[in-house]
Amino acid sequence: xxxxxxxxxxxxxxxxxxxxxxxxxxxxxxxxxxxxxxxxxxxxxxxxxxxxxxxxxxxxxxxxxxxxxxxxxxxxxxxxxxxxxxxxxxxxxxxxxxxxxxxxxxxxxxxxxxxxxxxxxxxx
Numbered sequence: 560x561x562x563x564x565x566x567x568x569x570x571x572x573x574x575x576x577x578x579x580x581x582x583x584x585x586x587x588x589x590x591x592x593x594x595x596x597x598x599x600x601x602x603x604x605x606x607x608x609x610x611x612x613x614x615x616x617x618x619x620x621x622x623x624x625x626x627x628x629x630x631x632x633x634x635x636x637x638x639x640x641x642x643x644x645x646x647x648x649x650x651x652x653x654x655x656x657x658x659x660x661x662x663x664x665x666x667x668x669x670x671x672x673x674x675x676x677x678x679x680x681x682x683x
Contacts, residue, residue, distance in 0.1 A: 561657030564627035567634060570659060574611060575620055583608045587654040593663045616640045
């Protein structure tokens with residue numbers, strides 16, 4: 560049995576390296592990938608690997624933070640495409656054997672805060 564945190568680290572490393580065989584090895588056969596913001600779902604290892612393999616542009620990622628429990632992991636990644644940079648929050652669960660059973664991705668976009676709270680915050 561493999562620790563899910565280790566599996567998720569391999570998942571991101573193999574995605575960055577475009578090593579799709581190693582990426583596939585981190586996934587359960589019946590993995591489910593969900594994007595709540597676009598209401599999309601991909602089911603199955605083969606489809607999920609293809610989705611990532613065919614993602615357009617020359618993208619790159621790096622892990623900012625990982626929070627792990629035995630069967631659940633959350634990652635914050637920085638994803639870049641050209642000059643554009645995005646933050647992604649991903650929730651992973653295990654199938655019990657150390658492979659990834661579910662991935663739920665959130666891709667929040669930055670926005671300007673509403674007026675009226677400037678006296679309470681520091682902008683960075």
